Structure formats: C-alpha cells, structure tokens
Amino acid sequence: MTNLNGNIVANTDASLSVSNRGYAYGDAVFETIRAINGKIMFWEDHYFRLMASMRIMRMEIPSSFSPEFVEQEIKDLLEANGLSDAPARVRFSVFRKEGGFYSPQTNDVGYVITAEELSSPFYLMNEDFYEVELFKDHYVNSGLLSTVKTNNKAVNVLGSIYAKENDYSNCLLLNENKSVIEALNGNLFLVKDKVIKTPPLTDGCLKGILRGKILEIVKKLPDYTLVEESISPFELQKADEMFITNVIVGIQPIHKYRKKEFGTAVAKELLTKLNVLARLS
Incomplete structure (x- = not known):
C-alpha cells in the first residue's frame, strides 16, 4: 500500500x-x-x-x-x-x-x-568486509543545495555503478575543491588517535540525521575530540578508522581503502550509544 x-x-x-x-x-x-x-x-x-x-x-x-x-x-x-x-x-x-x-x-x-x-529493529554492526574507493569521474558542488535530499542524484547513481563494476562496497565523493565529503549513501567519519573528524556542511555533504546524532554523542565523550573540517584524500590512509552513517544502517565501518585496512573499535562503541539514543527518541 x-x-x-x-x-x-x-x-x-x-x-x-x-x-x-x-x-x-x-x-x-x-x-x-x-x-x-x-x-x-x-x-x-x-x-x-x-x-x-x-x-x-x-x-x-x-x-x-x-x-x-x-x-x-x-x-x-x-x-x-x-x-x-x-x-x-x-x-x-x-x-x-x-x-x-x-x-x-x-x-x-x-x-x-x-x-x-526492515530485518532488525536495532542497529547492528555489519562485519562483512567493506572496501571503498574514491569516485573521481564527477564532483559534488559545495553549497546549500548539496545538503538537501532532492531527486537529483545522478552522481550517486553513477558512483554506485562504478562501485559495482569494480567490486567496491561503496565510493567516497569529492567536491570541486577535491575534498572528500561523504559516501554514496551516507556521511563519512574518520578516527585518528582520539580525534573524530567529519566534513563540514559547507563542503557540500548531506545534512544527515545520523550525522547529527553522532555529533551529539561524540561531544559528550570526554576521551574524544570532535572536528568538523575539510578532509583531504591524503588523510584517508592515515586514519585508524573510517565509518559511514545513515538512518537505515546506522554505522557502517570501512575495512579497507586502497592498501590501508582499518579497525572498528570506535564504530562499535558509538553504535552501542546510538542504539540507546534511538530507543529514547
């Protein structure tokens, strides 16, 4: 219906x-x-x-x-x-x-x-191997329109086809300044030491609901520092962890980008807190 x-x-x-x-x-x-x-x-x-x-x-x-x-x-x-x-x-x-x-x-x-x-009422950690690559054929323009969920999703469609043709689980999108802004289907977070970093909305990433919830959670964690700053492609292989967020899957850890493999400890910690927050919403 x-x-x-x-x-x-x-x-x-x-x-x-x-x-x-x-x-x-x-x-x-x-x-x-x-x-x-x-x-x-x-x-x-x-x-x-x-x-x-x-x-x-x-x-x-x-x-x-x-x-x-x-x-x-x-x-x-x-x-x-x-x-x-x-x-x-x-x-x-x-x-x-x-x-x-x-x-x-x-x-x-x-x-x-x-x-x-959906299959589960809770956010579950997907342990399946998850590899990503940059999608460089087309760029997302930074600005207000890119933060809105409109039906204009040609870049996401083409990026998804590229990922499927090359056996990647997902792709990361760039803006016109060659900054990494998000994944095809969610916001991107990097973890390096005790710093959790995500691109600012001014770079053109979607104003994701789960992005906002993760920001709320991280701001309350004394052991971590939250940073909203542009992410260079060169930073990706230096990260300890990378994960993607959206309202359907919750938190999707990234296991590999090019030659670098990543841990999932912070993603698992945040997922537990996210499920608590979801039950209270």
Whole structure:
C-alpha cells in the first residue's frame, strides 16, 4: 500500500503522471525514515529537515503539514501495510505539482509515502568486509543545495555503478575543491588517535540525521575530540578508522581503502550509544 496525497491505495494504483516534476526535472525532496513498532525514530529532526528542504526549494508548505499531521500520515501507512509492530523503512517524497518547464506554474506540492519492512529493529554492526574507493569521474558542488535530499542524484547513481563494476562496497565523493565529503549513501567519519573528524556542511555533504546524532554523542565523550573540517584524500590512509552513517544502517565501518585496512573499535562503541539514543527518541 502507498499513501498518495493522503489517500492510501494499492501500489498498482499509485500512479504518477509522466509530467510529474519530480520525474521530469528532479523537482522533489524526500526523507528516508526508520520506524520501529510504529514509532518514528528521530521524528522531530526528520520533520524539520523536510520543512527546511521545501523552503530551500521554494515549495509552498501546505498549512496542513503540521508535525502531527505528517507523522499520522506515516503511521496510517505503516498500519495499512501491517508494519505497526515491525521495523520499517519509510520514504516520504514531496514534489512540486506539474505545470511549466524549468519555470514552474505553481509552487504547490503533492506527496507520496512508501514503506517496506526492515530485518532488525536495532542497529547492528555489519562485519562483512567493506572496501571503498574514491569516485573521481564527477564532483559534488559545495553549497546549500548539496545538503538537501532532492531527486537529483545522478552522481550517486553513477558512483554506485562504478562501485559495482569494480567490486567496491561503496565510493567516497569529492567536491570541486577535491575534498572528500561523504559516501554514496551516507556521511563519512574518520578516527585518528582520539580525534573524530567529519566534513563540514559547507563542503557540500548531506545534512544527515545520523550525522547529527553522532555529533551529539561524540561531544559528550570526554576521551574524544570532535572536528568538523575539510578532509583531504591524503588523510584517508592515515586514519585508524573510517565509518559511514545513515538512518537505515546506522554505522557502517570501512575495512579497507586502497592498501590501508582499518579497525572498528570506535564504530562499535558509538553504535552501542546510538542504539540507546534511538530507543529514547
């Protein structure tokens, strides 16, 4: 079942026009959300990021889009799919209504919500060997738009194809200044001695929900120093650990980059604290 503009319909009936602006121009934003037993994790963070994304894209936010309304729309869909007592992945997409070409005829929006079951209610540590490489064919431009989850994901798609063709688990993306900003599907963290480092939003990395939660956790740990600074590709092989974060997998440790192999001790420590934080959200 799918929620299409407030109506829960069978997936086969949830059709969008070929003139839909999300399809035609990538004129859409979305949130990927994790729900556990009908409870939406980090809901306030997701809601305000969605509203901020719509404002940046100059979309008209409907007066009905209160936190309570949007949350209930998601919960109704979870119930319709039999996922009220299960872990689930939810995608909430908002698109500008059709009309016009590059210049839209309206800033009014429509939305579609989908949900599917996840395998575990908790964040688990993936111990499978995980190797990454730089994706250098295309760059992400630093700036405000790169921090927003829009449908314009050509670099991520091409990077994913490159990773698959070359047997890498993931790729790391660069901005126009050749700084490493993130992975294809999440934010990047480096650990060197007792310093945990991640790129700043001004470099063009996504303003990830889990990125924010890891920052909260690390700031409370007296044994570690948190640094938000640009990361040079030359730093990667000097790190003790590297890991990727996103709201679905939690923390994904990187085991190898080129000739360097990495530990996972800090990632495991943070994952434990993240699961505690998730239960309290």
